[in-house]
Each structure stands twice: as C-alpha cells, then as structure tokens.
Amino acid sequence: MHPVFPSSHPIVHHKIAALRDTRTGPSEFRALVRSLAVLLGHEACQDLPTRAATVTTPLGEAEARVLSGVVGVVPVLRAGLGMADGLIELIPEAEVWHIGLFRDERTLRPTEYYNKLPARPRLTIALVVDPMLATGGSAVRTCEILKAAGVPRLKLISLIAAPEGIARMAEAMPDVPVHVGAIDERLTEIGFIYPGLGDAGDRQFATSADPDQAVHHP
Numbered sequence: 001m002h003p004v005f006p007s008s009h010p011i012v013h014h015k016i017a018a019l020r021d022t023r024t025g026p027s028e029f030r031a032l033v034r035s036l037a038v039l040l041g042h043e044a045c046q047d048l049p050t051r052a053a054t055v056t057t058p059l060g061e062a063e064a065r066v067l068s069g070v071v072g073v074v075p076v077l078r079a080g081l082g083m084a085d086g087l088i089e090l091i092p093e094a095e096v097w098h099i100g101l102f103r104d105e106r107t108l109r110p111t112e113y114y115n116k117l118p119a120r121p122r123l124t125i126a127l128v129v130d131p132m133l134a135t136g137g138s139a140v141r142t143c144e145i146l147k148a149a150g151v152p153r154l155k156l157i158s159l160i161a162a163p164e165g166i167a168r169m170a171e172a173m174p175d176v177p178v179h180v181g182a183i184d185e186r187l188t189e190i191g192f193i194y195p196g197l198g199d200a201g202d203r204q205f206a207t208s209a210d211p212d213q214a215v216h217h218p
Helices: 010-020 026-044 081-090 137-148 163-172 200-205
Strands: 004-006 050-057 060-067 071-077 098-103 110-116 125-129 154-161 178-183
Touching: 010 026, 010 154, 010 178, 026 081, 026 125, 026 154, 026 178, 026 200, 071 081, 071 137, 081 125, 081 154, 098 137, 125 137, 137 154, 137 163, 154 163, 163 178
Parallel strands: 004 178, 071 098, 071 125, 125 154, 154 178
Antiparallel strands: 050 060, 098 110
C-alpha cells in the first residue's frame, strides 16, 4: 500500500479551514501556507537519520543528536515557494532547489520550464513541496527529475490532495511517501481539487481574477 500520511493534528485542520475560506486574503493566505509547511514538515521529518555528537554548553559537555545527511527542499514553482519558506525556517541548513512546471490546461500534463540543479548533487533526501496534489502529474515529473539527478530518497509534502493524485503517485512513485494536510473528495472536470481552496498560486500572490480571492473581506 502506498505510504500516504494525512495529518491528524488539530492545528493543521484549523489552519486548513482558514486556508479554504474565500474571505482569507493573500497576506493571511501566505502566512497560513508557511505555518502549515512547518507543521507538516515536522511530521514528514520524524524519521530523518541522525548521528551522535557532542556540544559544549555553558556548564559542560552534552551528548546530542544531529542530522546525518543533507536535506534538500524542492519547491515546485511557483505555488511551492510559500511552503519552501516554512521548511527553510524548520531546517535552515537545507539546500534549496527549484523546479518550474506549469500545467497545460488542455491536456492537464506538466511542462517543465525551469530546472536549476547543482552539477554534483549532495542531497541524501529531498522534500518536494507543492500545495496541491491534484492530477499528480507535476509531483511525478518532479520526482522523476530528482531521481535522474541521483537523489536517493524523496518525500512529497502537500497541503491538500485529491484521490486521483494519490493514485497517480502510488502507480508511478510507490517509494515516495506523501504527507498531506487533508485529502479531498475528487477532481473537477478541469483538474481542480474539489472542494479544495482554488488556485494556491493565485491566492498566495494576489493574481486571481476573482476579486473575492484577491482581497480580504472583514
């Protein structure tokens, strides 16, 4: 069975409710995306490998555990940028890679337009962040790119997922765990998650054509 981990955290559920709300404006929406990324990142990173270390405290030596590998945060542009900010806050030493994909609205297939990866990747695990796991096309393509670059371990963190996207990941990337805030009912005919929250990129960056999603209503 594909490893899918919907969050049971009450604070995650509370923040997702606010994220869905049409009254939530771009500034608040961005803050919610960032804080949700931190919360979901905590859950996704519980099994990261560590090694023994010794640190000097003001009173003496203390045995400690520190991360043993190199963690990468990979936002899928542009909607993943806000989530990346939250994960960098959680893991400041993480490397940040950027992959740009846009979805052809006619075919619903992802098209790559930006890919800036190091010539010699050092990552031992990459955390792929994309707010919406809808058809799964962008998530699968991102994982394909990272695997081709030699990254040995991947995890996907999304805010909301559709069953169709989870099924696509299970088929194409059965070894990539999915950590998600909520699993919704289905995809619409045009490939949007229902009930979802609209377009995560537009709502973060105030580029929605819908004035109800571009301004805050008290």
